[in-house]
Amino acid sequence: MNAGSRSYAPAGMRASDADRDRALTELGEHFKDGRLTSEELDERTTQALGARTLGDLAQLMTDLPDLRPAPGPAPAPAAAPGAGVALRRVAPLLVVIAIAAVAVLVAGFGHGGHGGPLGGFGVVLPVLIIVRILAMRGSSGRRRR
Numbered sequence: 001m002n003a004g005s006r007s008y009a010p011a012g013m014r015a016s017d018a019d020r021d022r023a024l025t026e027l028g029e030h031f032k033d034g035r036l037t038s039e040e041l042d043e044r045t046t047q048a049l050g051a052r053t054l055g056d057l058a059q060l061m062t063d064l065p066d067l068r069p070a071p072g073p074a075p076a077p078a079a080a081p082g083a084g085v086a087l088r089r090v091a092p093l094l095v096v097i098a099i100a101a102v103a104v105l106v107a108g109f110g111h112g113g114h115g116g117p118l119g120g121f122g123v124v125l126p127v128l129i130i131v132r133i134l135a136m137r138g139s140s141g142r143r144r145r
Helices: 017-032 038-050 054-059 083-110 121-136
Strands: none
Touching (some): 017 054
């Protein structure tokens, strides 16, 4: 509660019960950490309970370190919810599409344009069926209706 680092409010502003409670909690932490003796804790607790202003509370903490961590860099923004789920759904589909594209190239160029009874579709047709099945699947793994 020291006026410089622990509170942004003016020292002359009236202290609330919540302000006094925070000061008592902080004093208890300093006692637990060994910075205050039991006599000092009793004395400062009595003063905190009788404090009228934030400045009165700040005076109780001037020789004690601030227990709150110093503000660090702002956390990185979180990814949009569901972004990872969408990528996990699309990635296998992209792989199958790439395989289908390679199959089309192999079927068209590997046999000089003659791929057997179905032509180039002998290789491509099963891949296209797999692509269609994957496209119809929902997020739960069941087929959409």
